[in-house]
């Protein structure tokens with residue numbers, strides 16, 4: 001069975017012509033149903049003949065997400081637990097901002113990167129998500145909330161650059177003018193620091209935002225928090241980020257989760273400022289969401305401000321990320337674990 005929602009327009013045209021003996025123009029109609037109207041089944045494609053709908057159902061599958069649970073926060077954040085066609089479960093988050101509506105999606109079921117503060121990796125990686133499964137998170141949330149999603153952050157469960165081909169396919173489909181037509185500038189891809197893939201992404205020259213999960217400013221400290229640091233050194237990762245800026249002209253965002261007693265001292269802030277000196281970048285400071293199974297506590301607000309002040313004094317721009325959804329299972333992977341079957 002062909003995964004029809006992951007097909008580009010050109011692939012869809014070839015599929016309809018070669019496998020179903022249909023004229024090319026039918027592809028536009030099907031693409032419109034899949035990506036503009038975000039339909040959930042072939043039966044909904046009412047401007048196609050019944051015969052063609054049946055043929056489509058025989059040769060192709062329409063991978064959709066099924067909503068298992070949703071938690072709504074007082075600040076309007078909604079956290080979704082979706083199940084996939086094989087029963088795998090993933091999380092996505094809807095974040096209403098004053099500048100638009102944003103969705104944070106998962107790129108893998110589970111994760112194999114092992115970051116010490118993260119709940120998503122506790123059971124390892126189950127599998128990569130297809131482009132259609134990434135799209136279905138955005139479409140499912142758009143339909144559920146009744147708003148057009150205009151920003152997507154690939155920062156949920158999984159390491160997006162560990163699922164490179166499907167990620168690129170997703171980016172191409174979500175920005176297709178014949179579908180949801182999102183601006184590439186409104187897309188953010190996060191990575192824990194897979195240096196070769198950062199360079200590969202730079203070569204694509206896409207004007208999206210790269211967000212590097214940094215979380216520590218020295219090799220030694222980073223290794224303690226993120227096993228990936230032993231594969232790709234801080235020097236290699238920073239070199240790849242500079243290369244990304246050179247190739248795309250896009251400022252890199254550095255994500256820094258503040259964990260009490262581990263990376264939140266003024267000395268840590270000074271080290272971070274030294275690491276980023278002279279770079280065109282922005283730092284997001286995120287007081288960590290405590291995870292039961294992990295020994296990670298949130299710093300007190302005064303420590304967070306002291307950290308930010310130190311950065312500012314050294315000329316590094318930063319934002320303290322609004323703690324959205326903290327009254328629900330805020331950290332990625334928590335809801336999935338709590339509702340595990």
Ligand code: SF4
Nearest residue numbers: 111113115118121158
């Ligand atoms: S923080 Fe991201 S890369 Fe690290 S284990 Fe969690 S999901 Fe994977």
